[in-house]
Amino acid sequence: MILCFDIGGTAIKPAEAHGADDIVMGARIPTPAHDFDAFIAVLQQAVAGASLPPAGLAFSIAGVVDGETGLATVANIPCLNGRPLQRDLEQALGLPVVLANDADCFTLAEAMIGAGRDHAVVFGLILGTGVGGGVVVRGELINHAGFAGEIGHAPVAQRLFDEFDIALPAFACGCGLHGCLDAVCSARGIERLHSFLHDGTVADSRAIVAAWAQGDAAASRTVDIWLAVLSGPLALVQNVLGAGVIVVGGGLSTAPALIGALDAAVRAKCLQRFARPLVIPAQCAGEPGLIGAALLGLHKAGQRTQ
Structure with missing residues (x-):
């Protein structure tokens, strides 16, 4: 045990x-x-x-x-x-x-018994309080220390958007850098983005997504720019990894329409053209962090007894 x-x-x-x-x-x-x-x-x-x-x-x-x-x-x-x-x-x-790392445990759980179980390469994406990620290849975590797949912390967030006629600031991130995806694409990040776009308006991420789903103009502009910021780096990750699926967990993953829109935006920017969904919600029931830790611990225990 x-x-x-x-x-x-x-x-x-x-x-x-x-x-x-x-x-x-x-x-x-x-x-x-x-x-x-x-x-x-x-x-x-x-x-x-x-x-x-x-x-x-x-x-x-x-x-x-x-x-x-x-x-x-x-x-x-x-x-x-x-x-x-x-x-x-x-x-x-x-x-x-x-x-x-918790995102790695989430990814391992999804790769083994969740949405990624039929795929050799799985990228796990957390869209919650922060933005995190992990990579599993043929059932093995790639560097479970928490660095591999960590898409949230690097100054890669796009700032200039001709199609929206806007320039975003390089928002400060908790990791000490500026312009990270975590700072603009997490739940707190989409709230920060909405406030910047709409004269300091304060709104909860769930309310923003719900208003977007109902066609609200202000929320739609926020979500459209959020999708543009996040989809490019995700497409790059996909081009590098060749993942079978990108499995999304965290609070924002509970909005199916939002994940569907993200999937469409990412697939449009990938080198490989997918006729099926690529970015999909997590399926693992219960606590994926615990399940992933359990799977990793059982695997390591088996190695010790061999």
Whole structure:
């Protein structure tokens, strides 16, 4: 059995993975985000309360781990930020640890048992509070440290649009750069874009998308420009990877019409012409971060026993 954790800034979600099709979710636990000793105590209690002694631990985290230094960047959990996290967890808990980025875990879950299960190459895209991504090739994550597939953080957002007669600013991003997709295409990003386009109007991302679906002129301009900003980089990713599908999760993925419009915009810009949908909503039920961590942990445990 692998004991899995989806580590968020607000809550820790545990699960026991007895097999790829036997993952039992546990109760959420508040995250001690500022106290590492308290954080470890929560995990120790979960290990002690498991139905079986776990063979290892697998973590999905909203952050990245530098493959060369082992140092973690977890901005929303300060007590984990800057630590050699895998080493510290293994020393404190006495069990083998697998760490993976949450977008990578999402992508692995979708590639193995979700919308990408019939495709050799799957690109997973998160459109939620932030923009993230991951890559799975023939069932294997490409660099589960959280860097591969990370489309959200690079200064690549298009700013000049002749068709809209507009120049966008290089919006500041939380990663320290300017002009990232995360800053303009996430849920907070589309709100920022809408405010810029419409004289400081404040609107929730869900309200913007709903108004767009009803034909509202202001929301339509916002979404049209949002689609233009995001579709070009996604088409480039597709040209590089040759993915069978781009699977979308996160809050914005729950609007089918929006994902349909994004699919049409991306396919129009790809070198390969698709007669079928390429950008599709996620299908994995439950908690994809936990499921992906479970699958990764079970795979690593199998490698250790070979």
